[in-house]
Amino acid sequence: MKHTIKIISLICGALVSSNALAKTMDPYEGFNRAMYDFNDGVDTYVAAPLANGYKFITPSFVQTGVNNFFTNLKGINVVLNDLLQAKFSQSAADLGRFTLNTTAGIGGFVDVAKYAGLEQNEEDFDQTLAMWGVPEGAYLVLPFVGPSTMRGMPASAFDAAANPATYASIGANFASAPLQFMSALNARANAEGALKFINEAAVDKYVFTRESFLQWRKNLEKDGNVSADIDAELLTDDKELAFKWRDYQKQFESTAISFGSTTQKFDLAAQRYEQASSKVEQLKKQSRK
Amino acid sequence: MQLKKLAIVAFSISSLFASTLFAQEESATARQIVDKFQTELISVMKEGKKLGYTGRFEKLEPAVTNSHDLPKIARIVVGKEGEKLSEEQQKKLTDVFTKLSVASYAHNFKDFSGEEFVIDSEEETKNGGVVIHSHLNVPDDKPVKFDYMLKEKGASWRIINIIANGVSDLALKRSEYTAILQREGFDVLIEKINEKIDNYAKQ
Numbered sequence: 001m002k003h004t005i006k007i008i009s010l011i012c013g014a015l016v017s018s019n020a021l022a023k024t025m026d027p028y029e030g031f032n033r034a035m036y037d038f039n040d041g042v043d044t045y046v047a048a049p050l051a052n053g054y055k056f057i058t059p060s061f062v063q064t065g066v067n068n069f070f071t072n073l074k075g076i077n078v079v080l081n082d083l084l085q086a087k088f089s090q091s092a093a094d095l096g097r098f099t100l101n102t103t104a105g106i107g108g109f110v111d112v113a114k115y116a117g118l119e120q121n122e123e124d125f126d127q128t129l130a131m132w133g134v135p136e137g138a139y140l141v142l143p144f145v146g147p148s149t150m151r152g153m154p155a156s157a158f159d160a161a162a163n164p165a166t167y168a169s170i171g172a173n174f175a176s177a178p179l180q181f182m183s184a185l186n187a188r189a190n191a192e193g194a195l196k197f198i199n200e201a202a203v204d205k206y207v208f209t210r211e212s213f214l215q216w217r218k219n220l221e222k223d224g225n226v227s228a229d230i231d232a233e234l235l236t237d238d239k240e241l242a243f244k245w246r247d248y249q250k251q252f253e254s255t256a257i258s259f260g261s262t263t264q265k266f267d268l269a270a271q272r273y274e275q276a277s278s279k280v281e282q283l284k285k286q287s288r289k
Numbered sequence: 290m291q292l293k294k295l296a297i298v299a300f301s302i303s304s305l306f307a308s309t310l311f312a313q314e315e316s317a318t319a320r321q322i323v324d325k326f327q328t329e330l331i332s333v334m335k336e337g338k339k340l341g342y343t344g345r346f347e348k349l350e351p352a353v354t355n356s357h358d359l360p361k362i363a364r365i366v367v368g369k370e371g372e373k374l375s376e377e378q379q380k381k382l383t384d385v386f387t388k389l390s391v392a393s394y395a396h397n398f399k400d401f402s403g404e405e406f407v408i409d410s411e412e413e414t415k416n417g418g419v420v421i422h423s424h425l426n427v428p429d430d431k432p433v434k435f436d437y438m439l440k441e442k443g444a445s446w447r448i449i450n451i452i453a454n455g456v457s458d459l460a461l462k463r464s465e466y467t468a469i470l471q472r473e474g475f476d477v478l479i480e481k482i483n484e485k486i487d488n489y490a491k492q
Binding site: 200201202203204207208210211212215216218219220222224 | 393396434454455456457460461464465466468469478481482485488489
């Protein structure tokens, strides 16, 4: 009986294995898809019109300045995470970048550091946790926020805590509310290109967003060092599949060969009939003589 | 008689040349395949506006099909779901997928503003493939990393995956296509791919 149960469970295991990868990373797909649709609706009817309006009425140099300002505010968090990941020389460069932009760059509105050769690094607490060995956990789509993971969700709370833009709105006074609003508007305006690309390229927008988000996060974790064997699993699967697809080809070819041999047999029979009839003709001629 | 001999010698030399050139074409290295494809892509981008979508599609079709192993890519992106497809469906998928790949290039690489591809390095994979690491320099923007994975096909090499800024096109498409095949079936997948091709042509 135990064996029967084992065999049944093995068969069930084999049946679900093709779908296992998607289920492991996205066990809450039903909830996530609902949240994705909700966010899509909010984006279509609220965020997109606001962002488009902002882009329409704001000169591009102001948009660049606003973007530089909010990117610079994230600079403190980048330096903190550099240190937490023991990237000491990078932390010195990022601190230099933040200081230069905050002072010479007039509060961060001008990206002076770029011209000084200090490239902007992307570091956050989710990457730090990944480096410390914390597993990514399940994929999650959060209302109003978008794609995240079980590890990314608390990590973003740390990132927010290390961003001065968060504290500007704590007082909920008249001046601070627009800062938080501007930050969201700027983020949406920046995402315009990516969202347009998803709309154009994706045959399943939800799966496309999930897959590209998870791969993008993985790439950040590895600091852009793509492994040469990134798709080794897909290629191993393909060896098996190629054999099966070739099998169709072989079946097709062998059918064609058997058809060919039947035709050859018909040809041979016809030739023999012809030979026989010519012999009959010869015999007829001889008998006439 | 002398003239005839001369003609034979000339013919032999020219055929020798032709066969050498043919052999070179056949035995192109992975790096040469990527380099040639990127050069063709940039040249189409430079003429992009003048050519229009149809012109870009026509110019890119041979460039893409000669550098990519599209039947293999089409097979990988449907994964194990491909086992359930009939021979006719496999052929249909390969044809539609080839068209989508060219259409996507013709749509996304439509104009030129000083972009430049640079090949950085070459790496061998454990399963006998080669990865060509390269990047696209975009004026006033961050460079985009393009890692091309190639596998040997006959005497030459063919691109089977492009990883742009760490996002694998093969893995991305495989997730999407298998999800649709499982949920909605083959005909819906083909319908959705054709819809994408039509949209690329319109924009």
